[in-house]
Amino acid sequence: DMGTYTRLGVHYGLFFGAVRGTGTAEQFGHWISKGAGDLRKFYGCFSMTELGHGSNLAGLETTAIYDEETDEFIINTPHIAATKWWIGGAAHTATHTVVFARLIVKGKDYGVKTFVVQLRNINDHSLKVGISIGDIGKKMGRDGIDNGWIQFTNVRIPRQNLLMKYTKVDREGNVTQPPLAQLTYGSLITGRVSMASDSHQVGKRFITIALRYACIRRQFSTTPGQPETKIIDYPYHQRRLLPLLAYVYALKMTADEVGALFSRTMLKMDDLKPDDKAGLNEVVSDVKELFSVSAGLKAFSTWACADVIDKTRQACGGHGYSGYNGFGQAYADWVVQCTWEGDNNILTLSAGRALIQSAVALRKGEPVGNAVSYLKRYKDLANAKLNGRSLTDPKVLVEAWEVAAGNIINRATDQYEKLIGEGLNADQAFEVLSQQRFQAAKVHTRRHLIAAFFSRIDTEAGEAIKQPLLNLALLFALWSIEEDSGLFLREGFLEPKDIDTVTELVNKYCTTVREEVIGYTDAFNLSDYFINAPIGCYDGDAYRHYFQKVNEQNPARDPRPPYYASTLKPFLFREEEDDDICELDEE
Template sequence: MVNPDLVKERQNSTLDVDKLNLFFGQNLLLSTERYKHILNLKKRLTNQIKSLYDENYENLERNDKYELVLRKSIELIEFGLENNIDNYLEYTYIIGEVMGTEKQIFGLHFTMFSISLDLWSTPEQKTHWANFMKQNGIFGTYIQTEIGHGTYLRGLETTATYDSQTQEFILDSPTLTSIKFWPGASGKTCNYAIVMAKLIIDNKEHGIHAFVVQLRSLENHRPVPGIELGDIGKKHAYEGIDNGFVKFNKVRIPRDNMLMRFAHVSPNGEFKRTGNEVVMYACMLIMRGILCMFASLLHSISTTIAIRYSCVRRQTADPSGIEPQIIEYQTQQYRLLPGLATSYTNFFATVNFRNILNEFKKSSENFLKIDSNEIAKLHAISSGLKAIVFEDCLKFAQLNRLCCGGHGYSASSGLQPVIQEADAGCTYEGDNTVLYLQTARYLLKSAQKGFSPHLLPQNFQETKDSKVFVRFEKYTSLFEKLFEAKLREVSERMFYLIEEKNMNQYDAWNNSSLLLVETARIYVSVFVIYTNLKSLNDHSKMECNQNQIVLEELFELYLLYGIVEKFSIHFLKLELIDGTRMTDLQTKFFELLKKVRVNALCLVDAFGWSDSNLASSLGVYDGNVYEKLFDYAKNSLFNKNDVHKVYDKLVKPYVETKAKL
């Protein structure tokens, strides 16, 4: 039986949920037909493999969690093979039915390990490793981060020294800070890895390169001699994943284990560049594209949970004595609905970026012939977009937790893993602040050389000629002017510090870094706006007017939130908006909260998340949250016995002693 408040919410909505869900799926998986096929596979999967949500996962100890996640991961690989699922995004979307928001253990195998082999290998190496992996049951990971180095790739200390006598590379961790730290599934699970190390030939360094390294025996799974590895210990999250440490002690690997598409070492030790090493970034671009989409989907999960719960939870009687749904309170709408709007805008931005990447990959023969200026622009956007979507995901996931009150703090809410994943996502594959600064470096270059830094969605001219663009042009123009003004401001500051204050480039950059970060953040926001205008124009062709109205209201809420909250100080400081107009826009923002609230539940329903995906007692589709919450409490392993064993050991003797006194 569905909670009557949710029944009423769905009846009062003006949204056609099924049509919007199909548009969502079409954007995610590139075709409606493919999306429908994947939905059928998800149903098949739920009948075949029990979900973590139904295995009392959150109440298990770590060893049991690792075993369960590993078992599920293997079962999911088999399911993927049986059903010919070879697209990782589709695979990830499907397995959420089993894993919920928990990571499957072989994520890096299917992403960085496989992508690196595909993009960085010569044709001969690609054939060799494909056959070797298939014949030997290889599970790989990607190893870059060291205990003393992360984002700064050139600072890596792990060495790969070439021995021309034996035609081998000798991998070594020469210092404590050179020990590899954090790579997923490297502690106990994976037997091979792509290892990033500093190439040395005849005492001369030749930069960082990728090497295929065996970590564990294929016979008994013991560590290869010379390699010390293990799990790094308890973390804030990912209890089912064995993030590891790896220390190399003069480990020898064959010369052909260096991936040589862009650099070649001959048998006698001659080093030669064989391609555009900038294309090495392509692997990172693809990974960031995947991560950006993942963050936007993760964001939609926490939003779904919080909005459903807010429609069910009632609190504090009104003058008539009735406790209203908490979503009726303006303070709740203010915390919830900008996050809802941002989850939609970030989704459309990230799928559009994925499409742009795919087009570049196709037109440049797997990035081999891409122009260096184009890859620099893609790198700038990918850096800033990855930073902003995880930043938003973390911010709004935490707000969503707060909107769920005390019950939101229970592990059964499903919000804890979203918060922890988003938290980690602000660091892994590039610290957010560092990524913003990488974007800013490109922006300064564009200002100095006088070219536009903006990356436009495909066929954007059609969007610019549309009614959608006209409707939002005043907002678009405001954000464009803000970006131009901030870029001019930071450029002038850098010039002043260098020319007038005689600072060197490094110090001037450091003393402008906060301004640089904010400029990058605004730049990415302009990209988000452009891509959403395209998606709204695409949706307008579906001839579903009621959904178009709701999506445009939601997008306007996002824009107004950016103006009156996120970037308000900059609009006012740079005199792009005066105080009176800011007050008017804030009033409009509050009015839009009421409009969006009417369709809030159905907007999250349109994401299409199942209860297994959400893994949440508070976000269940039927709204029976208190029943689910109580069931979770009763299933705690702490309740296995009515009297805990420590009672006889500690409490009873103490009480008896006190009684004698």
């Protein structure tokens, strides 16, 4: 149930994450004591997006003006476009929210900060004075979550409700800013990282349904009198589904890796001492890398999952269109992931910008994060070619993507430096290079997925599962090259004859993976309750389960529809006459 899942995610992921990420330990403990930890008389939401602003966080317009006389902040919605919009849990449920608002002290605007605001009275759930809330109504999906709008009219909150882990305001109105602004946005990475994992979780459900169905569905026979062929044994059907299976596994490998980096970075931030300059620089470096990596991974993993849902639906034929097999509702529920927590296109451009900035830093001899460390070898990679090496060597496949990504990033960096030299500022130059930024992020992210897949197999897989996982990783890497073959021809790493070899290898690994397809999907350990699609049931008796489900949901009744007398009968019997016999010309 994506509605319930989202409701819990809004509180524990967004509200909780913001309080923990931007509040002090004392503030976090305070809100835990108020019931935020166990949802007791307390449910939090996350008020960032406004009617007029989404991606541009710095442009949010809700205000929080400090009143020195009363030691309070006054929260206001200055005009309709500043209305908080799409706020999950706000319409009916939330008692509190974290509000992103402009901190204004003594007339000076210090930018967007986070504040805890109580929305409703605890005892009777009525709205607090100055709070206006409404339901934004019907959505494409996820109707189980009560998205709402919020307006604030002179809502007063204690000064201590400003979350002060980084930005602090004292009783006299003195403002202390963090040494580096990047730290204040660390909590925003939480959602991006979790959505990479979500992409795997949802993707594995639908690839399992489609592959289980393909293993029992028979159509056509090449030999008269023989059983029809299972559709999973058709080579083209294998090509439709098995690369998607490999993609879902790749998402798991990479999401786990980035999730571990996120956890380590958040712990470093929690333990950071104000006077620890070396620690501060290390944390800032990690946060920058997380921003770039999570932006690209969130975008391309959520797009990939949407693609998996739709392509697996098509692979199930007409039965994929049935509401009882879950594809339609899942797609409608899923695609918001491509928009919230950062529009995918904007995040991709942001990731591309960070890649160019990393290349610029390298040219100046400055350090860069591990995710782009391969750029240090760019001069060695720039003109690299396959030169007869094996396309089943993981190192060669990773190198292929590093050559492609490195060339794109460095060409874009050359153009960027040229534009700066012509007098454009950084923002103007990056806008000119929007397409290059997008392409750089796309290829770099695919390189990351492939490298992480091979790396985790090499370092973590036991002998019993190493080869089956390696077969999947090789299929994913080769299929990815085939899908973007023009890129590798343009960059000179491959020749046309090499593309033919890639195609042959994709076919080979599809055949190999097909032999273990049940094991690959059973390894997800998904119960029929979670699968919730009769054609994807574990025991393989899909038709019986499907027929039973349809008849349970549509029990036998009068064979005439309820609108028979009012509509159907008058339409069919417009003239009460016997059918005329059709005269045939038999000459």
